[in-house]
Amino acid sequence: MIPSVIIGEIEVLSCSNSWRNFHFVKITAENGLIGWSEFDEFFGMPHVSSVIESLAPRIIGQNAVHHQAIRQDLLNVTRPGAGGVVGQAIGSIENALIDLYAKSLDVPAYVVLGGKIRDRIRVYWSHFVSHRARVGHFEKDIIDVGGVRENVKDALEGGYTALKTNVFNYDDDGKTKSWAPGFGRPFDPSRNAEKNLRKGLHQHLELLRETSGDDMDIMLDLNFNSRPEGYLSILRELEDLDLFWVELDVLDAKALSMIRSQSKHPIASCETLIGLHQFLPFFDHQSIDVAIVDTLWNGVWQSMHIAAAADAFDVNVACHNFYGHLSTMMNAHFCAAVPNLRIMEIDVDRVSWDRDIFTHLPDITDGYMTVPDRPGWGTEPIEAELKKFPPIPDAGLARAAPRQSFL
Structure with missing residues (x-):
């Protein structure tokens, strides 16, 4: 019935x-x-x-x-x-x-998605360095090389086997400096990856490798921060490094296919696409090694269709997951149900009250998350706790004030 x-x-x-x-x-x-x-x-x-x-x-x-x-x-x-x-x-x-x-x-939700294929999901520590560089929000801050080394130490002690970082350089005093012109930091519409930027990024990745050891899988996320010419120059700079994947966003499938053909590292992309029709050109042109799907944006049911299409092209999928614990649970059910999973993204750095606003937290041990078996997604927001932390007015990239004059 x-x-x-x-x-x-x-x-x-x-x-x-x-x-x-x-x-x-x-x-x-x-x-x-x-x-x-x-x-x-x-x-x-x-x-x-x-x-x-x-x-x-x-x-x-x-x-x-x-x-x-x-x-x-x-x-x-x-x-x-x-x-x-x-x-x-x-x-x-x-x-x-x-x-x-x-x-x-x-x-559990994975039942209505077709049943689970796995009980545990390998996860990677996302926004490594990036979140702690937002000084004043998390338990630990990063302002220099010492903070980066401490971040790696925490990952190793936590049993994590993979991490993903963004573009960072260091000044003469060892202070960290991020580079994200694709998001207006700095305001630079040309998004050119100059030589000093590329060499500084190489130094950052070498520091992570030196501190973490040979067994840690390291990913690099370049986001929308350059154009194909710039991405290629970065990839050539990093050819000697051992990277799990390089993640970047190019909305032209043929251009991304060209980049992939010249990269010595696997290419992951597509986290900002919505709907199977937007993913298909990237499968058809063999543009990616890993298709990143945002299940919150697409809906988990639609994301299952995207994963099935990726599987038909022999492409693995991963999820775009840098939100709250409910998002992590939702993505866990998606990851449990798809056959062609590569790895799952999570944010380990959390604000202090994050654990208080959900009924259940993700169960993560030694770099793997156990798939929840409770009904539905397996956790719920606690409304009384939400009210203790009123939303920030005008939060968001589009509502932020310009960092500098455009003239």
């Missing part, structure tokens, strides 16, 4: 994460069951919550079991603006519906 999980109410909740906000969708069924999902408004996508609230009336009274039909209806009425904040809003709604559906069956 098909469960009757009639949707009664949809809410958007948020709280501070010190330097950005966490955002959640709460869908309450008429029978009292609650489905949750997490979404994001910081990473260049403002006002997703406004779209969710605009779409919410269309799904009141619908049966959450039929989440694909609900998704298609929402796509039909937003088709001229598909993707972007609209795509993320629809994905976040469907993610909450999947949680609600699984809870109605009293099973």
Whole structure:
């Protein structure tokens, strides 16, 4: 018998994460069951919550079991603006519906995704150095080489076997300096990777290797911070290093294919794409070794389709996961259910109250996360705790004040 999980109410909740906000969708069924999902408004996508609230009336009274039909209806009425904040809003709604559906069956979410293939998932420590370089937000700060070495020590002691860093240089006093022109830090639309930048990055990666030893897998994330010519110059500079992958964002599949053909390191990309149709050119042109899928943006159900397409092209997938603990649980179910998984991203550095606002935390030991077996995603935000940490007004890349005059 098909469960009757009639949707009664949809809410958007948020709280501070010190330097950005966490955002959640709460869908309450008429029978009292609650489905949750997490979404994001910081990473260049403002006002997703406004779209969710605009779409919410269309799904009141619908049966959450039929989440694909609900998704298609929402796509039909937003088709001229598909993707972007609209795509993320629809994905976040469907993610909450999947949680609600699984809870109605009293099973973990991976069951409704097709069942789990693995009990444990290898994870990597993401934003290594980058988060602690945001001085004043986390337990430990990084301002120089000594802080970087301490970060590596913590990773080794924590049993982690893989880490991912961004672009850092050091000044004459050993102070760290990041480089992210793709996000306006500094404001430099040319995004040229000059020789001193490339050599400084080589020094940073050598420091990580020297401190961590030969067994640590090291990844580099270049984001949108250059153009193909610049990426190629960086890759040539780093040819002698042992890197797990180099992650970069190029929205032209042919250009990325050209970069991959000249790289001695595996190439990972696609974390900002929404919908299978955006991924297909990158599979067709053999542009990537690993397809990174943002399951919050796409919705976990759509992400399963993307992973299946990647599998048809013999490409592995990984998830884009640098949000809260609910996001990590959601991604864990995705990672448990797909056959072609490479590794899972997590942020180890957390603000002090992060553990207090969720009912359950990820179970990570020696660099592996155990797949949760509780109903649904396996954790929920605690609403009373969220209220203790009001959201930061105007948080997000798009709402930040310009760092300098454009003239």
